[in-house]
Amino acid sequence: MTFDVVFLGTGAAVPVPSRGTTSQFLDIHGHTFLIDAGEGVQLALRNNKRRFQKLKGIFISHMHGDHVLGLPGLLSTMSLLGRQEAIDIWGPPELDAWLRHTWGSIQAHMSFEVKVHEWSPHEVQTLHEAGHYRLRSIPVKHRIPCCGLRVEEHSLPWKLSGQKAREARLPFHVRQALKRGEAIGFEGRALKPELWCTPPRKARSYVYSADTRPCESLRIAAQGATLLYHDATFNNADADRAKSTHHSTTTEAARLARQAEVETLMLGHVSLRYKDLDALREEALQEHPNVVLAKDGLLWRL
Numbered sequence: 001m002t003f004d005v006v007f008l009g010t011g012a013a014v015p016v017p018s019r020g021t022t023s024q025f026l027d028i029h030g031h032t033f034l035i036d037a038g039e040g041v042q043l044a045l046r047n048n049k050r051r052f053q054k055l056k057g058i059f060i061s062h063m064h065g066d067h068v069l070g071l072p073g074l075l076s077t078m079s080l081l082g083r084q085e086a087i088d089i090w091g092p093p094e095l096d097a098w099l100r101h102t103w104g105s106i107q108a109h110m111s112f113e114v115k116v117h118e119w120s121p122h123e124v125q126t127l128h129e130a131g132h133y134r135l136r137s138i139p140v141k142h143r144i145p146c147c148g149l150r151v152e153e154h155s156l157p158w159k160l161s162g163q164k165a166r167e168a169r170l171p172f173h174v175r176q177a178l179k180r181g182e183a184i185g186f187e188g189r190a191l192k193p194e195l196w197c198t199p200p201r202k203a204r205s206y207v208y209s210a211d212t213r214p215c216e217s218l219r220i221a222a223q224g225a226t227l228l229y230h231d232a233t234f235n236n237a238d239a240d241r242a243k244s245t246h247h248s249t250t251t252e253a254a255r256l257a258r259q260a261e262v263e264t265l266m267l268g269h270v271s272l273r274y275k276d277l278d279a280l281r282e283e284a285l286q287e288h289p290n291v292v293l294a295k296d297g298l299l300w301r302l
């Protein structure tokens with residue numbers, strides 16, 4: 001089962017050749033999504049050999065240009081290439097009117113339906129659920145309404161040994177309980193799932209903080225994540241700037257990752273002003289043992 005994220009653009013507000021504005025390509029169980037659409041996202045997708053005509057949906061975290069300016073162009077190209085299938089877009093309240101106004105002024109006609117859904121800036125919401133995974137929006141703390149995203153697999157069933165179950169003549173409801181990982185009484189005995197089943201592979205989860213100050217809602221939503229991509233726009237020395245611009249520092253990102261017990265922290269949205277990115281990673285390593293730097297073009301398999 002695929003669960004890949006390709007980091008198309010990992011820089012902050014101003015793009016440079018090595019670090020574009022924010023966008024990520026997600027492939028979960030063969031379904032593909034785009035997370036944010038910074039300027040240049042079409043070329044980033046092409047350069048990374050990712051197909052955009054099959055995208056099921058697009059998540060937009062907030063209305064700052066480095067997260068959204070690539071969207072009208074991308075959708076227009078999809079239309080020029082003859083897309084027919086409707087697309088779901090989840091984003092802030094202003095998004096729908098802005099898109100329609102932009103297309104109106106350049107007289108673009110879309111060949112497919114663009115369904116824009118507003119996420120709530122106040123509560124965690126399930127945006128999309130299919131088969132064995134779901135996408136949930138997480139309100140975070142930025143200068144304007146902003147949401148992060150949690151992508152997670154449902155917990156997987158335990159694998160019951162069919163032969164053992166048949167030999168012991170376990171009835172259906174007992175088998176089902178064991179597959180859910182629950183202990184259950186049967187004929188005066190307590191059956192433990194670990195003696196009857198193989199435990200499942202751990203359900204994986206990816207959390208995207210978007211642009212934010214460290215906040216409680218994100219800490220809760222990031223709990224136990226396999227990978228957390230966190231805003232780390234500034235280093236420790238520039239903590240005041242992080243506060244005044246509603247972003248986070250390396251240390252703040254890593255502290256939240258530690259509190260939320262995430263497996264791996266990825267530092268992203270790093271400001272152009274820093275040339276020595278390893279020094280940023282060193283700061284974060286003081287708080288969390290597993291820190292990687294986001295990089296344009298990086299493919300991460302969860």
Ligand SMILES: [Zn+2]
Pocket residue numbers: 062064142211
């Ligand atoms: Zn922003």
